[in-house]
Amino acid sequence: MKTLRFYFDPISPYAALAFEQLPEALADCGSYEVEYVPILFAGLLMAHGQKGPAEIESKRRWTFRQIAWQAHKLGIPMQTPAQHPFNPLPLLRLAWACAAPGSTPNRHQVETIFRHVWRGEGANAVDPQRLAALTQDLAPRQDPASDAIKVQLREATEAALLKGVFGVPTIELDGRLFWGLDSLEMVAGALRSDAWFEGPDWDAAGAERPGIKRQ
Incomplete structure (x- = not known):
């Protein structure tokens, strides 16, 4: 049975939609299991010297318009929380704290956290009273x-970075990384052993090429 690792941060609306869409997108792909791995998106951004989409105003407007359209198209209810971006650390740590020793949080636990953020009728995702109830x-x-949970989250984020994860959602399958909501079709192809993944095309497409690099 194949194992997928789903790297996520509940701050990401794309991760929320990919999480909801995952079972349907992979419905005819045979047997597989999913490990849900909470990581800190801000840690990825810092490591790569980038800003988040919501930190660039024109990009923020486009991001949430596109997300609203995607949710509408997929038939997935979604409401943007009152504050975004917000500090997701309490939610990420809660996810790890829910996991059994030596494991990752299960789908129900992750679903509950995602829906707390993105189906919370626009409420503040990190409001203390709401967090206490969650x-x-x-x-x-x-x-x-x-401290143990803080270390676990930090180590999971660092391990993801070492593997080449640069954003969320990212799905890891057979050592390959698939980034974004729109990569679910590629994940399905890989699970079905599409010929494109069996030959040299994957490596050839990602080969380094010469080009201008900014200092």
Whole structure:
């Protein structure tokens, strides 16, 4: 059975939509299992010297218009939280705190966190009262504020960076990384052993080429 690793941060609306769409997108791809890996998107951005889409005003407007269209097209209810960007650390730590020892959070736990953010009728995702209610609902196995959980999140983010993860959502399959909501079709092709993935095309398409580099 194939294993997919779904790297996510609940701050990302694209990750939220990809999470919701994943079962349908891979419905005819045979048996597989998914490991849901919470990582800090801001950590990826910092490592690569980038700003998030919501930190560039013109890009923010486009991002949320596109997300609203994608949600409409896919028939997925979605409401942008009152504050965005926000600090997702409490939610990421809660996700890890819910996981069994040596494992990652399960789909129900991740779904509950995503829907807290993106189906919360536009409320503040990190409002203390809402966070307290979410924590009570999920009943984490560990203290989300513990040093052990903070280390786990940091190590997961660092491990993702070492593998080449640069954004969320990213899906890892057989050592390959697939980034973004629109990569689900490619993931499905890889799971079906499409001939394109069996030959040299994957490596050839990603080969380094000479070009101008900004300093």
